[in-house]
Amino acid sequence: NAGVMQNPRHLVRRRGQEARLRCSPMKGHSHVYWYRQLPEEGLKFMVYLQKENIIDESGMPKERFSAEFPKEGPSILRIQQVVRGDSAAYFCASSPTRSNQPQHFGDGTRLSIL
Amino acid sequence: EDKVVQSPLSLVVHEGDTVTLNCSYEVTNFRSLLWYKQEKKAPTFLFMLTSSGIEKKSGRLSSILDKKELFSILNITATQTGDSAVYLCAVASQGGSEKLVFGKGTKLTVNP
Numbered sequence: 710n711a712g713v714m715q716n717p718r719h720l721v722r723r724r725g726q727e728a729r730l731r732c733s734p735m736k737g738h739s740h741v742y743w744y745r746q747l748p749e750e751g752l753k754f755m756v757y758l759q760k761e762n763i764i765d766e767s768g769m770p771k772e773r774f775s776a777e778f779p780k781e782g783p784s785i786l787r788i789q790q791v792v793r794g795d796s797a798a799y800f801c802a803s804s805p806t807r808s809n810q811p812q813h814f815g816d817g818t819r820l821s822i823l
Numbered sequence: 824e825d826k827v828v829q830s831p832l833s834l835v836v837h838e839g840d841t842v843t844l845n846c847s848y849e850v851t852n853f854r855s856l857l858w859y860k861q862e863k864k865a866p867t868f869l870f871m872l873t874s875s876g877i878e879k880k881s882g883r884l885s886s887i888l889d890k891k892e893l894f895s896i897l898n899i900t901a902t903q904t905g906d907s908a909v910y911l912c913a914v915a916s917q918g919g920s921e922k923l924v925f926g927k928g929t930k931l932t933v934n935p
Contacts, residue, residue: 712865713865740921742921742922742923744923744925749927750927751827751911751925751926751927751928752866752911752913752923752925753925754922754923754924757920757921757922764920764921765920765921765922767920767922768922800865800866804921808921809854809855809873809915811857811868811871812857812868812921812923813868814859814865814866814867814868815865816864816865817864817865
């Protein structure tokens, strides 16, 4: 019973490049969430998606960041023209269709910007 | 804006000690409070609490919620070195988004 799968585990980019982070939810889960964790900080909500729909993107920066969860395939968090401040751990979580169920997290992608 | 405050921020104990971790919150339309354990990687789900006064228990870990005073505690008895981790508290509110608001966590170190 595979958990939430994120890849890559580590990603290094130079300033100005694009970063793509992938997340496959647990089997049977249709809700996906992205969180960002800075050193010594708690997890901060970024975006909540269901298949082909963005439900809440109130935590996403207005520029350079986008997310999708297509009908087929993993959810993608895309960061364009990365800057040093984007360096963080990005965690994906998923939950079942029924509401008020706990979210289960993947191991995260550690993004480093040179 | 919804807010979660955890205390202490860090704690160092010896194996066998009992610890209590605190979580207070301010949230509009509270729905649930969750505890997670984070070691090097993924936060691992521990408990979800929705009702006041009902203790949830799993082995040496237990948790309880007080919706009147807006806080929760996580107890760990007979601590082991494997309990060393960051413990995260999060709240979810009703209506619309399923997002979680997290505290900064309590870093627990259990020494042999």
